[in-house]
Amino acid sequence: MLKPDIEAILNKQVSLEAQSSALYLSIGSWAESKGYHGVADFFYAHSEEERQHMLKLIKFINERGGKAEIPAIDKPKQDFKNVKEVFNLLLETERENTMKVSEIVHSSLKAGDYTTHNFVQWYVTEQMEEEALAQTVLEKLEMAGEAPGGGFYLFDRDLPGLKANFTPDSASGAN
Numbered sequence: 001m002l003k004p005d006i007e008a009i010l011n012k013q014v015s016l017e018a019q020s021s022a023l024y025l026s027i028g029s030w031a032e033s034k035g036y037h038g039v040a041d042f043f044y045a046h047s048e049e050e051r052q053h054m055l056k057l058i059k060f061i062n063e064r065g066g067k068a069e070i071p072a073i074d075k076p077k078q079d080f081k082n083v084k085e086v087f088n089l090l091l092e093t094e095r096e097n098t099m100k101v102s103e104i105v106h107s108s109l110k111a112g113d114y115t116t117h118n119f120v121q122w123y124v125t126e127q128m129e130e131e132a133l134a135q136t137v138l139e140k141l142e143m144a145g146e147a148p149g150g151g152f153y154l155f156d157r158d159l160p161g162l163k164a165n166f167t168p169d170s171a172s173g174a175n
């Protein structure tokens with residue numbers, strides 16, 4: 001049975017995942033409208049990934065005798081200056097997520113809730129991978145530049161291949 005404070009912190013994380021999913025969906029849509037199809041695919045996939053994280057948390061809370069709360073979602077930012085801004089936003093969002101996941105790890109250990117502590121271990125790994133990916137993409141973008149032409153064209157074209165690295169739970173063959 002989940003203790004109320006652990007249930008509350010897990011439900012906060014449900015909300016954060018929902019918010020991240022909405023933000024990435026918005027970025028994907030923005031990128032698509034600009035013709036950056038690789039960036040759009042990357043963020044659409046990442047949005048789906050966050051939704052899966054949310055679902056995993058919801059199921060865990062309910063299976064442990066708690067009650068998952070389905071959160072309201074704030075309207076995410078709709079317009080962005082450039083591709084660099086959206087990947088900086090990705091990195092910032094994932095860093096915040098990592099901080100929150102660390103709080104869950106800490107709280108569950110403090111509460112002697114080893115089941116939750118064990119459950120969130122996948123999350124710790126996931127966050128590490130997501131932060132590393134955001135950093136890698138920013139470095140690649142730095143090299144490619146955002147001017148129309150060769151470098152950026154290749155960056156955009158190759159991005160969807162990168163996202164496969166952070167979907168270890170996905171069905172094989174997912175791009």
Ligand code: FEO
Pocket residue numbers: 017020049050053094097130
């Ligand atoms: Fe589900 Fe990217 O944190």
